[in-house]
Amino acid sequence: xxxxxxxxxxxxxxxxxxxxxxxxxxxxxxxxxSYLCDLATGSETFYMADGxxxxxQMTLPLAxxxxxxxxxxxxxxxxxxxxxxxxxxxxxxxxxxxxxxxxWAFLSGKKVIYFxxxxxxxxxxxxxxxxxxx
Numbered sequence: 001x002x003x004x005x006x007x008x009x010x011x012x013x014x015x016x017x018x019x020x021x022x023x024x025x026x027x028x029x030x031x032x033x034s035y036l037c038d039l040a041t042g043s044e045t046f047y048m049a050d051g052x053x054x055x056x057q058m059t060l061p062l063a064x065x066x067x068x069x070x071x072x073x074x075x076x077x078x079x080x081x082x083x084x085x086x087x088x089x090x091x092x093x094x095x096x097x098x099x100x101x102x103x104w105a106f107l108s109g110k111k112v113i114y115f116x117x118x119x120x121x122x123x124x125x126x127x128x129x130x131x132x133x134x
Contacts, residue, residue, distance in 0.1 A: 002030040003054050006046055014060050016087035024107055024126070034106045039065055039096050049108070060089055063096035069116025073098035078124055 009026050012018045018026075027035070027046070035046045042058040077094035080086035086094070095103070095114070103114045110126040 001048055001050075001052055001054060005030045006032065006054055007056060010044060010056055010058070013088045014058060016089050018088070019084055020081055024105075028107050033108050034104060036102060036104045038102045039063070039092065040101050060092055063093045065096045065101050065117065066099040067117060069099035069118065069120035069122075071120075071122045074100060074114050074122045075124075082127060 005026060009018065009023055013023055031048045031050065032046050033049045035044055037044045037058075039062070042060065042062050043055055044058060045053055045055045047053055074095065077086070077091050077098060080094070081088070081091045099116045099120070100114045101117050103112055105112045112124050112126075114122045114124070
């Protein structure tokens with residue numbers, strides 16, 4: 001397990017230096033199969049293809065998590081990140097404001113599931129490359 005690459009990717013993401021496809025590429029290259037981000041505790045747990053795990057604390061300040069889950073606000077935050085109009089620090093603030101308590105990114109499954117405080121969820125498939133849509 002290459003924890004130094006995981007740490008670098010997490011630090012660069014939190015600094016707003018990386019876009020999501022780059023995060024996915026770099027983490028996948030070192031064997032990360034999925035990761036769980038807990039917005040309440042500020043921890044991220046990385047699950048490796050070999051069954052091992054690695055956890056790190058985020059350095060971003062914890063934002064208050066809204067009681068009510070808003071799928072439309074979650075989607076708006078996702079679209080902002082996908083179009084690079086916002087980066088990870090702002091994405092995290094908007095996700096918390098949308099009621100996201102955690103999200104699980106399944107890199108090998110090409111989807112992210114966002115969870116609310118009461119068990120609500122929104123599943124977002126990774127965008128397909130433009131060439132795959134033809």
